[in-house]
Amino acid sequence: MKKDSHIDTELVIAYQAGDQKAMAKLVQRWHLIYCKKAYWLVKDTSLSKDIAQDCWQTIMDKLHTLQNPSSFKSWSLRIVYSKSLDALRERSRKHSKETEFDKSHLSFVEDDKENIDLKASLLKAIKRLPEQQQIVLRLFYTEDYSLKEISELLSISVGTTKSRLFHAREKLKLILKPIIGKT
Known part of the structure; x- marks a missing residue:
């Protein structure tokens, strides 16, 4: 997709000029990605499809206000x-306020008894961390986003991103210290 960003730019410009087929091509290029990104956050297939559909409605309603068509990717992913x-x-x-964390994201831990206990701990x-810190941890460690990309995606400064990541790690150290000390 990165090397084809000029295609998105051209499609956005065409849609802004009134070409309805350009939107169909954008949907074809991006819909599955939106579903996956939404699923990654909400962990619900049906809900992620609804979110992606809702996003397309917002994109169609507001795409004419996008001043820099080359920023379509980051603009739409923020939506x-x-x-x-x-x-x-x-x-x-x-x-409830509990958020789920997909255990499959922690494949770096081997599946022996001791590591299964450590993974569960x-x-x-992680579930005890504030939601904002959980999201930054997920983006950084499981999705391999850079600090800058995370800050753009969340519409926060790089400093805030670093701070959330730092504080999440520190809290995890404190929470896990008694557990790790036992093993």
């Missing part, structure tokens, strides 16, 4: 991210 967070907030209001510790 996906924001709508996903809105869905998470809504879900947490209805249910780590998951519990």
Whole structure:
């Protein structure tokens, strides 16, 4: 997708000029990516599809206001991210404030008994972190985003991103110290 960003730019310009087929091509190029990004945050297939659909409605309504067509990727992914967070907030209001963390993301731990216990402890510790810190941890460690990319995606400064990552690590150290000391 990175090398084809000029295609997105051309499609955005065409849509802004009134070409409805350009939007269909954008949807074809990006819909699956939006579904995956939304799923990565909300961990619900059906909800992620709804979020992606909702994002397309917002994109179609506001694409004419995008002043720099070459920024379509980051602009649209911010919409996906924001709508996903809105869905998470809504879900947490209805249910509980616990967020799920997909255990499959921690494949770096071998599956022997001791490491299974350690993995479970780590998951519990991560769930105890504030949601903002959990998200930064996920983006940095499981999605391999850079600090700059995370700051752009979350619309926060690089300093805030570093701070959230630092504080998340420090809290995890404190939470896991008694557990790790036993092993």
